[in-house]
Amino acid sequence: MNTVIKAEGIVTRFGERTIHDGVKLHIDENEIYGILGESGSGKSVLMKEMIMLLEPSEGEVVVLGKSLRDISYKDAQALRSDWGILFQFGALYSSLTIAENIAIQLKEFTNISKMMRDKLVGSKLALVGLEPYVGALYPSELSGGMVKRAALARALAMEPKLLFLDEPTSGLDPIGARNFDTLIVELRDLLGITVIMITHDLESIFSIVDRMAVLADKHVVAEGTLENVLQSEHPFVEEFFKNEYTKERFKDKVKNV
Amino acid sequence: MLDTVLQIEKELRKIPCDKKIIWDLSDVNDFDSAGVLLFIEYLERFQEEVSVEVVGYTHSQKEMYELLHKNIHEIQSPKKKSTLEKIGENSFEIYQDIKEFITFTGHLVYAFIHTLSNPKEIRLKETVYHIHQSGFNALVIIGLTSFLVGMVISYQGSVQLAKFGGDIFIVDTVAISMTRELAPMITAIVIAGRSGSAYTAEIGAMKITEEISAMRTMGFDPYTFLVLPRIIALMVALPLLIFFADLMGILGGMVAAAMQLDISMVQFTNRLYEVLEVKHYILGMIKGPVFAFIIAAVGCFRGFQVSDNTESIGHHTTASVVNAIFLVIAFDALFSVIFTELDL
Numbered sequence: 001m002n003t004v005i006k007a008e009g010i011v012t013r014f015g016e017r018t019i020h021d022g023v024k025l026h027i028d029e030n031e032i033y034g035i036l037g038e039s040g041s042g043k044s045v046l047m048k049e050m051i052m053l054l055e056p057s058e059g060e061v062v063v064l065g066k067s068l069r070d071i072s073y074k075d076a077q078a079l080r081s082d083w084g085i086l087f088q089f090g091a092l093y094s095s096l097t098i099a100e101n102i103a104i105q106l107k108e109f110t111n112i113s114k115m116m117r118d119k120l121v122g123s124k125l126a127l128v129g130l131e132p133y134v135g136a137l138y139p140s141e142l143s144g145g146m147v148k149r150a151a152l153a154r155a156l157a158m159e160p161k162l163l164f165l166d167e168p169t170s171g172l173d174p175i176g177a178r179n180f181d182t183l184i185v186e187l188r189d190l191l192g193i194t195v196i197m198i199t200h201d202l203e204s205i206f207s208i209v210d211r212m213a214v215l216a217d218k219h220v221v222a223e224g225t226l227e228n229v230l231q232s233e234h235p236f237v238e239e240f241f242k243n244e245y246t247k248e249r250f251k252d253k254v255k256n257v
Numbered sequence: 258m259l260d261t262v263l264q265i266e267k268e269l270r271k272i273p274c275d276k277k278i279i280w281d282l283s284d285v286n287d288f289d290s291a292g293v294l295l296f297i298e299y300l301e302r303f304q305e306e307v308s309v310e311v312v313g314y315t316h317s318q319k320e321m322y323e324l325l326h327k328n329i330h331e332i333q334s335p336k337k338k339s340t341l342e343k344i345g346e347n348s349f350e351i352y353q354d355i356k357e358f359i360t361f362t363g364h365l366v367y368a369f370i371h372t373l374s375n376p377k378e379i380r381l382k383e384t385v386y387h388i389h390q391s392g393f394n395a396l397v398i399i400g401l402t403s404f405l406v407g408m409v410i411s412y413q414g415s416v417q418l419a420k421f422g423g424d425i426f427i428v429d430t431v432a433i434s435m436t437r438e439l440a441p442m443i444t445a446i447v448i449a450g451r452s453g454s455a456y457t458a459e460i461g462a463m464k465i466t467e468e469i470s471a472m473r474t475m476g477f478d479p480y481t482f483l484v485l486p487r488i489i490a491l492m493v494a495l496p497l498l499i500f501f502a503d504l505m506g507i508l509g510g511m512v513a514a515a516m517q518l519d520i521s522m523v524q525f526t527n528r529l530y531e532v533l534e535v536k537h538y539i540l541g542m543i544k545g546p547v548f549a550f551i552i553a554a555v556g557c558f559r560g561f562q563v564s565d566n567t568e569s570i571g572h573h574t575t576a577s578v579v580n581a582i583f584l585v586i587a588f589d590a591l592f593s594v595i596f597t598e599l600d601l
């Protein structure tokens with residue numbers, strides 16, 4: 001199994017506040033990797049460090065074999081077309097229609113014809129389960145669930161190798177959230193991409209996540225498959241995974257630990 | 258009950274603390290958490306002075322007491338800052354702003370050089386769009402403002418000049434002050450209020466909705482895509498607007514002179530040919546791109562400073578307009594000194 005992302009010795013400080021103090025994890029190819037932890041534990045910050053929006057104070061992040069520190073402009077641009085990012089609230093460009101949003105990278109960075117571009121946009125819309133008419137709408141005209149789907153379509157536009165999802169199911173109704181989970185698994189199997197997601201959603205964690213990292217106390221306190229993580233006796237893991245509700249809801253998985 | 262707390266507290270204060278206190282709770286038939294907290298507070302106060310014995314409490318009172326006693330947290334009120342501390346904090350903030358602005362300018366220059374060597378990356382469509390938005394759409398307000406200012410100068414000047422019988426000099430006054438100083442300044446101030454604020458708000462809103470982050474992760478450099486088109490557009494549009502303001506200002510002066518001093522338009526125009534050297538016009542125009550750069554750069558810079566709440570858009574928009582107008586005036590003063598020293 002190839003490692004696509006490796007983070008080692010990550011230290012992040014904002015002023016005097018230390019967010020991470022030696023975070024270490026690795027993500028393998030073609031898996032669905034969850035990043036979880038209580039709020040304020042620096043999940044989003046860690047993801048931002050993987051996608052070059054922030055630079056860690058210390059430590060190294062290697063994405064697709066390239067170290068992000070001192071990366072050249074050209075390598076950085078190449079890397080940026082190798083990943084797609086679904087922001088928590090979509091972050092669709094509000095001045096462009098959905099179709100234009102999906103097409104923008106294709107238009108700027110490739111030289112495929114307009115006809116092909118339109119076809120690709122249509123196929124991405126269908127892939128995420130949106131009707132063709134949605135393409136002509138503006139982001140403000142969509143519902144929350146549709147925004148997430150449209151943003152996912154945009155993230156997939158460049159046929160990425162990595163897909164970063166920031167709380168993909170937050171703000172969706174339970175049925176919508178499960179459909180979204182199914183969609184992510186389908187996409188992973190269909191396109192062979194690696195999915196990295198920040199999530200709080202227990203259903204997603206127990207059903208679709210292959211491996212995960214649990215952030216607490218500025219460190220990764222548990223990493224691995226669900227079974228590995230359940231072995232941990234860290235207070236956060238105890239509270240999050242082994243409370244009355246999860247014990248009842250996911251009997252078969254939690255009991256045997 | 259809550260409304261009797263104050264009254265009970267007054268009673269409690271009157272209790273002298275010189276001998277042993279026996280606190281009999283058996284007559285208490287109703288109590289709430291405020292009452293229990295009051296009890297805890299005064300029990301501790303009394304205990305500091307003398308020994309206290311509490312009698313006659315019920316089981317439920319004891320339970321409530323234990324629950325609350327466990328969970329007493331002193332609220333930490335935010336520490337009041339001294340004036341010196343506030344001055345220090347504000348100075349540090351200004352220092353940070355300056356440092357960030359230098360970084361911003363650095364990025365900008367880098368993006369500019371980068372696009373120059375890759376002309377394909379110049380965002381021509383956006384630039385033209387912003388020329389239209391900030392330039393063409395501002396024609397009416399700029400025209401009207403400078404027309405009125407021209408009129409005012411002419412009116413005020415004519416009263417003074419008429420005293421000396423130097424009526425015709427009103428042409429010199431209006432034409433030279435308009436082209437050299439007033440038209441560039443008025444245009445810059447109106448544009449700072451109109452476009453500088455718009456740039457801050459647009460970029461700030463994009464920052465809040467994470468659109469800027471999305472752009473970065475997709476490989477669209479915000480400097481090339483958002484900042485450069487706005488700055489270049491304004492640097493093209495502002496000199497053109499200044500030219501228009503020159504015309505309208507002089508026209509305003511002409512109208513007022515005709516009404517107040519009976520100087521006909523023909524007379525006015527003839528005199529204009531004699532006194533208005535082309536250098537005055539050129540000196541006014543030179544300021545245009547500089548003012549434009551200040552307004553657009555400050556507007557965009559403040560936009561990027563917006564943090565994740567809506568209040569900060571308002572705050573930074575205000576700051577952007579105030580900074581831009583101040584810097585425009587400061588640079589205008591600098592230009593005056595330079596031009597005078599150069600005998601222009």
